[in-house]
Amino acid sequence: MEARVAVVTGASRGIGRAVAERLAKDGCRVVLVSVRAGAAEDAAEAIARTGGQARGFSVDVARYKDVEQFVEQVKKEYGRIDILVNNAAVIRRGTLLSVTESDWDAVMAVNLKGPFNCCKFVAPVMMEQRWGRIVNVASIAAHTGDITSAPGYGPSKAGLVNLTKTLARELAPYGITVNAVAPHAIETDMSAQWSEERRRQVLQGIPLGRMGRPEEVAAAVAFLASDEAGFITGATLDINGGAWMG
Template identity: 40%
Template sequence: MSDDPSMKPMFRLDHKVALVTGAARGIGAATARTLARQGARIAAADIDFEGAKALVREIGNRAQAFAANLAKVEECRALVAAVAERFGRIDILVNNAGICPTQPFGTATEADWDTLMNVNARSQYFLMQTVCPVMKKQGGGRIINLSSAAGRVGSVLNASIYSGTKAAILMISKSIAREVAGDGILVNCVAPGPIKTDIQRNLPADRLKAACDQIPLKRFGEPEEVAAVIAFLASDESSFCTGATFDVNGGWFML
C-alpha cells in the first residue's frame, strides 16, 4: 500500500470495538456485518441470543454475541460492563434495538407506553450513560442512535407512541452531544424511512404501499443502505459531525 496519506483507505475501523444492539437481524445485523468488514471487532447484543450467535458465526472470531433485554436498565449497564471486560474497550455504540408495534391512539395502554419507551428510548439513554465513561477514559468514541422518519414527522402507521420514542431520541442525542463533546465523544442519529426488515411485519400492507408511492426513489430501503451511513458516522472521517440527524429515506421527507 502507498505511504501517501492521501491514498489512505477511508472509513476503516481497524482496532475499534463496536457494540451493536439489536444485532440479530435487520438493520442491526447489516450494521454489524458492515462494521466488521471495515475492520471493527463486534459485540452483537440482542434479546434474541440465538440470532445474535448465528450472526457471530457468520462474522467469525472478531465478534461475540451478548444476551440482553435492553428494556431493563440493569441489563443495559451489565451489557456495557461485559463488553468492556471482554474486549478491553468500546469505541462505537450503535443504539439500534427497537420495536414498532402499532396501536391506534384510542386503545393504547399504559403497558404499551412503558414497553415502547423502555425498549426504544430508555435503553439508548442508559447505554449512553454507561458507555460514555468508558469512551472518555479512552479519549473519545462514537455513538449512533437509531431514530426514525416517524420521529421527524410523526407516524403515518398508527404508531404514535413509537414516533414519540423516536422523537425523544433526537433531542436526547443533541443534548448529550453537547455534554460529552469535550470528552471527544460524538453523538449522532440516523433516521431511516421504510426499510425492508421484520419490523414491518405487523404494519398494514396498504399503508406501507401508500408510503412507498410517496417516496421519490419509489422503493423501500435495504438495511445495508442504513448500515453504510452508520459506518461513516462510526469512522474517523465523521470527526466534525455531532448532534446531527441523518435521514436515510429515499427522499420521503426532506427536512
Template identity: 35%
Template sequence: MMEIRGKRVIITGGCGGIALGIAKLFAELDKRVILVDRNIEPGLQLAQEFSNVECIQLDMSDHQAVETRLGPLLNAEDAPEILVNAVGWSPKYDADGKPWKPWTIPMDHWREVVSVNVEAPFNMCRLALPKMIERRYGRIINIGSVVARNGGGVAPLHYVTSKSAVLGLTIGVAKDVAEFGITVNAVNPGRIDTPMIHDVSEETNRFLMSRIPLGRFGQPRDVAGSVVFLASDYADYITGTAIEVNGGLYVGP
C-alpha cells in the same frame, strides 16, 4: 482515505435487519463487532461468516441485567469505541388487531415501548461514556426514525414519541460530551426492508412506497453506510444531528 479509529463496535438490537447490515459492513472493515439482542439466531449466522463477530443474548429492557452483563465490558481496556443503539420496537396493533390510537394505549404498554426505544439507548450511553471520556474518544450513533419528524404513517404514537426522544437524547448527550472528543449522532431511516415493516399489509406497503421519490424501500446497507460514515474520521466535525436515510420522503408527493 476514510479511516475509522475505533477498532471495536457494540450494536444493540444487533441481530435485527438494519443492525445486521451495519454489523456486516463493520465486519468487512475488520472491526470487532459485538451484537446484543434478545434473539441472537440471525447474529450467530453472521458470526459463522465473520470470526470477528460475536453475540450476547440480553433483553435490553432489563436495565439491571444490561448493566451487570455489559457494564464490565464497556469499562474494560478493550471496550468498544463505537456504540450503535439500534434496538427498537414498533408494536402496531392491539390484542384485537386494531391500530393503536392515543386513547387506547394503556400506560404499562406505553412504558414498555419507551423502555426499549429510549431507556435502553440511554442506559447504554450512561454505561459506555465513562471509558470514552477517559480515552477522550468515542462515537455514539443512535438509530432514530423518520417518524420523529413526520409523525410516521402507520407508526403508533408511543413509537413516534420514543423516536423523537431518541433525537433529544442524541442532541442532549452530544452537548455534554463534545468537550471529551466524543460525537453523538442519529441516523433516521425511512422505510427499510426488514421484518419490522412486514407486519402491515402488502397494500399499505405499496401505498407507502408510492410516496418515496427514489421508488423503493431502503436496504439495511443504505443505513449502514451512514453509520460507518459517522464512525469515521470523515465525520469528526459532526455531532448532535441526524442523517435522514429515507429515499427522499420529505420531498415526495
C-alpha cells in the same frame, strides 16, 4: 477502523445485523446485542464464519442493571469500547384509544430508555479513551409523528433525536460524537408487517420510488462511526428516499 470495538444493539436481524456485518467487514471487533436468547450469538457466529470478529450477548437494553453488567463484561473482555450503535427498538400498533399503558411503557423502555442505559454505561469508557462514536437509530417518525398507527413510536424516536443533541453537547469535550440516523421504509421484519395497502401508500410517498435496504442504513452508520465524520455531532441523517426533507 482496525481493532476498534463496536457494540450494536438489536443486531440479530434487520438494520442492526447489517450494521454489525458492515462494521465487522470494516475491521471492527463487533459485540452484537439482542433480547432474544441466542439470537445475537447466532448472528455473531454467522459473521465469524465469514472471517469477521464478532460475539453475541443476550441483553434487554431496557433493563438498567442488565446493561450495567453487560458493559462491565465487555470492558473486562475487550478493554475498550469505541463505537456504540443504539438500534434496538419495538413498535406497538394501535390508536390512542386502543394502545394500553403497557404498550406505551414497552416502547419508551426499549426505544428511549434503552439508548439512555447504553450511553450511561458506555460513555465513561469512551470518556477515558478521549474518543468515541455513538450513533442512534431514530426514524422518519421523529420528524413527522408516527404515520403507521403506533402512538408511542414517533414520540420515542423524537425523544431519541433530542437525547442525541443533548449528549452530543455533553460529550463533545471528550472527543465523543453523538449522531442519529432517521430511516424510513427499509426492507426488514419490522416493515414486513405492513399491509399491502400500507406498502403502496408508503411507496407513493417516496420520490426514489423504492424501499431502502438495511445495507444502505449500515453504510451511513459506518460513516458516522468513522474518523472522517469527526466534525459531525448532534446531527440526524435522513435515509428515506426523499420521503421527508427537513
